[in-house]
Amino acid sequence: MSRRSDVRDCTLSRRAFVRAGAISPLGLSLAGQLASERVAEAKTRKRVNCIFVWLQGGPSHIDMYDLKPDAPSEIRGVLQPTQTNVPGTMLGELLPHMASCADKFSIVRSMYCYSNAHGQSDLNLMSGAIPTRDFRPPGFGAVLSWQQKGGLHTQVPPFVQIGDITDPNFGPPGRGGELGRNYDPFIIDESNSGNFTTDVFESPESIGAERLSDRHRLLNRLDGFQSQLEQPLRLAATQDQFREQAFSIVTSRKAKAAFDLTRESEATRDDYGRNKIGQGLLLARRLIEAGVRFVTVRCVVAYAWDHHADIFTRLGHEVPRYDQGYAALLKDLHARGLLDDTLVVTAGEFGRTPRLNSDPAGAGRDHWNRAFSLTMGGGGIKKGVVVGRTDKHAAEVADRPVSVADFAATVYQVLSMNPDQMYHTTAGRPLPALASGTAIQELLS
Secondary structure, three states: OOOOOOOOOOOOOHHHHHHHOOOOOOOOOOOOOOOOHHHHHHHOOOOOEEEEEEOOOOOOHHHHOOOOOOOOHHHHOOOOEEEOOOOOOEEEOOOHHHHOOHHHOEEEEEEEOOOOOOOHHHHHHOOOOOOEOOEOOOOHHHHHHHHOHHHOOOOOOOEEEEOOOOOOOOOOOOOOHHHOHHHOOEEEOOOOOOOOOOOOOOOOOOOOHHHOOOHHHHHHHHHHOOOOOOOOOOEOOOOHHHHHHHHHHHOOHHHHHHOOHHHOOHHHHHHHOOOHHHHHHHHHHHHHHHOOOEEEEEOOOOOOOOOOOOHHHHHHHHHHHHHHHHHHHHHHHHHOOOHHHEEEEEEOOOEEOOOOOOOOOOOOOOEEOOOEEEEEEOOOEOOOOEEOEEOOOOOOEEEOOEEHHHHHHHHHHHOOOOOOOEEEOOOOOEEEOOOOOOOOHHHEO
């Protein structure tokens, strides 16, 4: 099909939306877009949501997904491969939970990207487009919210991000970008405790029912209110023009219930792990159940995944929490009949150098963009598949190279997003949602 489209995003004034009574919780306009053939076809497919687990910093592919036990010690490191429940597929020894459910996800071992710099690669992996200083591509969740806004739930945000993700040079990736702030995610602060709870939907006792009609005063109180008994998940500050829309979320019983992890059994919370990765992934599952379409989870405990020094100590701290939480999420989604309707991606911005460095704080691995791995499961993705192969040192792609654009095209196809749909940048330049890329056919049913 041609990559051209006559579909344009039509914007109306906020006042016009208010008159029409058509403002959604995050201020997404309901101004219609002419449906392209691709959009029409998408309507006949089942609705698939997404949980995007972001391993910020760049996880080490050679120590987690693509071990090389026969390589020299300065390349293979100290970790050994372990057999998964998929014959012939090995993972690192720090991933026993994932090894037990490798039949519920697939691995792409032949990824490569254009940059080995944080910020640039963050934006690239979370959108499929190459950013510049003057161009911030919209993330997958923003494009999904924009293209499918007519079918979004009215009581929960369509796009939620758990944890703050940003870069000092390029700013936050995976947000509305050139689509505008209307399509930014609803951002939830992380909690370091096992009690990953929120009181953002509870008003202080000093706010009586008669004041609930005063939206701006209530939101001001909610924004500043901090529970003295728990660490809350706070409603991130937004621009003034979105405050009324935010109010419709914080007063929604459905949204409040979705964010309340105390409704989960103690056993379930233990299964995911009593830490911010595990409880963040559990929260993501609850949000998907409540009608949220796209949830990004910042998967970081303490060091992030940028392990330039002392890598094996730090992997020993980070990986087990990720391993437990991710496996619990896949098993939980499967048990609830949600896995085929929920695409789960785990990725970072690049991999790590095959050869260990000699950092005085302990050997580490530096940035490496020429070969790395990511995982995809659920959403109709074929399970237990390994796509691609690297060379004997996990340094170069040896078979079936997969670009970031190809990965993005796969996400687009699974989520029934239209890569050809045109939008206008903040500078007025018309661009397709995704300019290039071919979906990974080995993963598609």
